Amino acid sequence: MGRRKSYDRDVLVGKAVEIFRDHGFAGTSAEMLVAGLGVNRYSLYAEFGSKQALFEAALQRYDEEVLERNFGPLEAPGAGIDEVRALLEFFGSARESPASGRGCLLCNTAVEFGPDDPSGAGFVQQYFERLSEAFYAALSNAGGKGELRRSVDPREEAGFFTASVLGLFVMLRAKAPPTVIESAARVAIGHLEALRAKPPA
Amino acid sequence: MGRRKSYDRDVLVGKAVEIFRDHGFAGTSAEMLVAGLGVNRYSLYAEFGSKQALFEAALQRYDEEVLERNFGPLEAPGAGIDEVRALLEFFGSARESPASGRGCLLCNTAVEFGPDDPSGAGFVQQYFERLSEAFYAALSNAGGKGELRRSVDPREEAGFFTASVLGLFVMLRAKAPPTVIESAARVAIGHLEALRAKPPA
DNA sequence: ACTATATCTAAACGATCGTTCAGAAACAAC
DNA sequence: GTTGTTTCTGAACGATCGTTTAGATATAGT
Numbered sequence: 001m002g003r004r005k006s007y008d009r010d011v012l013v014g015k016a017v018e019i020f021r022d023h024g025f026a027g028t029s030a031e032m033l034v035a036g037l038g039v040n041r042y043s044l045y046a047e048f049g050s051k052q053a054l055f056e057a058a059l060q061r062y063d064e065e066v067l068e069r070n071f072g073p074l075e076a077p078g079a080g081i082d083e084v085r086a087l088l089e090f091f092g093s094a095r096e097s098p099a100s101g102r103g104c105l106l107c108n109t110a111v112e113f114g115p116d117d118p119s120g121a122g123f124v125q126q127y128f129e130r131l132s133e134a135f136y137a138a139l140s141n142a143g144g145k146g147e148l149r150r151s152v153d154p155r156e157e158a159g160f161f162t163a164s165v166l167g168l169f170v171m172l173r174a175k176a177p178p179t180v181i182e183s184a185a186r187v188a189i190g191h192l193e194a195l196r197a198k199p200p201a
Numbered sequence: 202m203g204r205r206k207s208y209d210r211d212v213l214v215g216k217a218v219e220i221f222r223d224h225g226f227a228g229t230s231a232e233m234l235v236a237g238l239g240v241n242r243y244s245l246y247a248e249f250g251s252k253q254a255l256f257e258a259a260l261q262r263y264d265e266e267v268l269e270r271n272f273g274p275l276e277a278p279g280a281g282i283d284e285v286r287a288l289l290e291f292f293g294s295a296r297e298s299p300a301s302g303r304g305c306l307l308c309n310t311a312v313e314f315g316p317d318d319p320s321g322a323g324f325v326q327q328y329f330e331r332l333s334e335a336f337y338a339a340l341s342n343a344g345g346k347g348e349l350r351r352s353v354d355p356r357e358e359a360g361f362f363t364a365s366v367l368g369l370f371v372m373l374r375a376k377a378p379p380t381v382i383e384s385a386a387r388v389a390i391g392h393l394e395a396l397r398a399k400p401p402a
Numbered sequence: 403a404c405t406a407t408a409t410c411t412a413a414a415c416g417a418t419c420g421t422t423c424a425g426a427a428a429c430a431a432c
Numbered sequence: 433g434t435t436g437t438t439t440c441t442g443a444a445c446g447a448t449c450g451t452t453t454a455g456a457t458a459t460a461g462t
């Protein structure tokens with residue numbers, strides 16, 4: 001039995017998420033990772049194999065934790081309009097959001113790499129699917145409960161809300177004027193509320 | 202009189218726009234610029250001074266040409282709902298848009314650099330202001346002509362449409378499923394049309 | 403034809419890139 | 433205390449980074 005590790009892999013991945021979220025893949029050097037993770041260079045490569053592999057572990061972690069925390073409520077059984085509204089309100093609170101200055105790691109990655117896939121695993125396409133399916137699920141639930149106007153197409157609206165939150169992520173990332181972010185969220189919420197079926201007279 | 206230049210500065214900047222649009226700033230090497238612009242390394246630095254300076258020239262050019270072409274119609278005197286609609290229809294045509302796989306250079310830059318300004322010139326913040334002011338101008342015009350419902354706040358809606366097109370840019374950049382892009386644009390257009398004042402009975 | 407000057411060509415600079423290596427240190431088992 | 437093994441330390445590898453340089457070439461003016 002040899003020397004024990006002085007780090008925890010899960011902790012390292014968590015820290016890597018934050019570093020890649022701030023700087024992107026190309027803008028993050030191995031040196032930055034060594035400094036930010038607090039491990040030596042040898043252990044970084046022994047544990048993860050390559051910078052790319054660490055990046056993919058970070059994307060996986062982000063999906064499991066951050067996307068799960070934010071979009072999981074929409075995917076839950078019984079989720080509906082209120083869950084969508086809570087999400088929009090959360091991202092519209094520009095000054096307080098943890099995404100301020102940082103945005104969403106998967107959104108940032110989508111833009112950084114464009115149509116080139118940073119890994120064979122299709123993280124970005126899965127991300128778009130997850131977002132639109134989450135909105136679709138919540139709105140379909142609402143429709144099934146009679147909470148949506150009959151004319152509403154949950155599939156169409158899902159695409160719309162996906163674009164809305166991606167736009168919020170961009171503005172949060174680059175610290176657009178908070179008033180623009182808040183307006184965008186309020187109108188999206190107004191649009192959402194307008195989808196509700198009117199209660200019978 | 203010495204040897205004449207075998208390049209045109211404006212042509213080089215135009216090519217640089219395309220390269221930075223595809224690969225971002227960090228993802229574009231000097232070698233890629235030399236190859237893509239078709240000049241020698243000496244001339245690249247003689248003409249522009251640095252990679253950063255070329256990047257800023259590209260951002261300026263993009264603003265003057267691409268943003269002008271796309272958002273200029275909203276800024277024009279007399280612009281209204283129809284101009285906003287045309288813009289949304291244009292970006293919603295995912296398969297045909299020149300932005301497919303590339304998005305918007307300023308949006309990409311906003312995400313790549315986050316709150317760090319890539320130059321002292323504030324290109325990204327000016328970009329957000331330009332977008333939201335363009336939407337505001339067009340919607341204010343419509344309001345002034347009595348074409349908007351009285352309850353509509355052009356300032357709020359401008360923030361919303363800014364987020365919408367940024368979201369479309371992200372999805373275009375990463376080649377999200379065209380159905381999601383098209384749905385997002387259609388619903389945004391539906392929302393826009395719902396802002397129209399009803400004609401008197 | 404010669405000269406002065408500007409640009410091109412090819413190479414190189416110092417620094418950093420992502421990754422690997424050799425030896426030292428720390429540890430558990432014996 | 434010794435041994436075998438794993439991790440850490442510090443350095444270095446080959447490649448590429450952004451930028452500069454020296455000499456060659458092309459050009460206009462004389």
